[in-house]
Amino acid sequence: MKVQLILNGDDLALSGEPRDSLFAVLQQRAGLFPERVCCEQGDCGRCHILLDGKEVPSCLIPFFQVREQEVVSPEGFQNTEEYRQFRALLEEEGLVHCTECTEVQIFHLFSFLEQFPQADAEECRLAIGEIPCRCGSKPVLERGARRWLASRPWPVVGREVPRGHH
Ligand code: FES
Numbered sequence: 317m318k319v320q321l322i323l324n325g326d327d328l329a330l331s332g333e334p335r336d337s338l339f340a341v342l343q344q345r346a347g348l349f350p351e352r353v354c355c356e357q358g359d360c361g362r363c364h365i366l367l368d369g370k371e372v373p374s375c376l377i378p379f380f381q382v383r384e385q386e387v388v389s390p391e392g393f394q395n396t397e398e399y400r401q402f403r404a405l406l407e408e409e410g411l412v413h414c415t416e417c418t419e420v421q422i423f424h425l426f427s428f429l430e431q432f433p434q435a436d437a438e439e440c441r442l443a444i445g446e447i448p449c450r451c452g453s454k455p456v457l458e459r460g461a462r463r464w465l466a467s468r469p470w471p472v473v474g475r476e477v478p479r480g481h482h
């Protein structure tokens with residue numbers, strides 16, 4: 317089965333089986349999420365992507381459902397100027413590189429901040445907590461989130477974090 321989609325800005329067709337998850341196809345056919353240990357059950361957050369602008373776990377999305385949709389993975393986000401600026405800010409706060417999930421943490425946090433630019437410190441902390449991390453990076457991410465939001469132009473047009481988001 318072939319599915320046409322836009323992946324990190326490229327219009328392409330990917331092949332897979334009807335029962336495949338989007339994660340499986342992206343990892344096996346598109347070379348994304350390399351060497352990453354993932355739960356494939358919606359728990360670890362390491363397979364997150366943006367699907368038509370909404371952050372979702374790709375392991376829970378059936379491959380056949382993404383026909384003609386736009387997918388951005390952490391690898392695609394890494395090619396943007398926003399990524400470079402956000403990462404530089406996190407490095408100033410003391411970001412330590414963790415092969416398993418630093419890039420996912422950055423991707424997830426940035427997606428959250430873009431979606432909820434009026435989030436307060438507690439909401440940022442809860443969002444950061446959605447991706448398990450035992451390496452001590454969370455305080456760095458929390459400081460980075462606060463600085464990023466404080467640096468945004470005002471007024472910010474955004475949505476409140478809905479109940480149940482976390
Ligand atoms: S692989 Fe863990 S949430 Fe998808």
Ligand code: FES
Pocket residue numbers: 414415416417418421448449450451452453
């Ligand atoms: S960022 Fe990977 S364990 Fe903390």
